[in-house]
Amino acid sequence: MPKEKMKKDNPEIKEQKAHEATCECKENETCDCKDEKDKNKKRIKDLDEIIVKQKSEVEHWKNEYYRAYADTKNLRSILEKEHAEALKYRAVGFVEELLPVLDSFQTALSNEPVNPELKNYLVGFQYIYRNLVGVLENEGVVEIAPKIGDKFSAYEMNAVDTTEAEGEENLVTKIYRNGYKLHNRLIRPAMVSVSKNKTTNQEENTNNVAQGDA
Secondary structure (H helix, E strand, O other): OHHHHHHHHHHHHHHHHHHHHHHHOOOOOOHHHHHHHHHHHHHHHHHHHHHHHHHHHHHHHHHHHHHHHHHHHHHHHHHHHHHHHHHHOOOHHHHHHHHHHHHHHHHHHHHHOHHHHHHHHHHHHHHHHHHHHHHHHHEEEEEEEEOOOOOEEEEOEEEEEEEEOOOOOOOOEEEOOOOOOOOOOEOOEEEEEEEEEOOOOHHHHHHHHHHHOO
């Protein structure tokens, strides 16, 4: 059968041609087919607006998710750091309560006894003191034990007084108490006396004149 005859016999094509033959609507007029087209255009437009809105909402909530994830991750890092710090410095209060005991040992061991019996006790005290310091060192406690002639350190030492001496200033001349720190945290600075240059008579006179003028 020829193709032209098949097209003619197609009922849909016949219906379309019949409509075109009978439809007398113009561009500024309306008919059922034009109304249908307008409705379809409006539906498509509405669907496009819905799609754009949903895409915007998806992008918004995706950004909210990433922001919440980042905040949660930062909070977890902060909490883990604070927990590690708390474990690291958990012995601060305990060490502070032991300071008077350590000071007593330091005072007792700094005096050399003459009596032989006291010397035997001193050996026992030294043994106990070393064991105690060893336990504290295992917990991260570091003893600040300056020596005479060491340079004064403002971070680890506290200058209780000064001593006039020849030569360089700010050298340790006497140790009153040792200091202690836990890891990097200072618990108590060492109490020391530091050197300063002797004041000459001329400087003393100048200071007296300045005080008199004031």
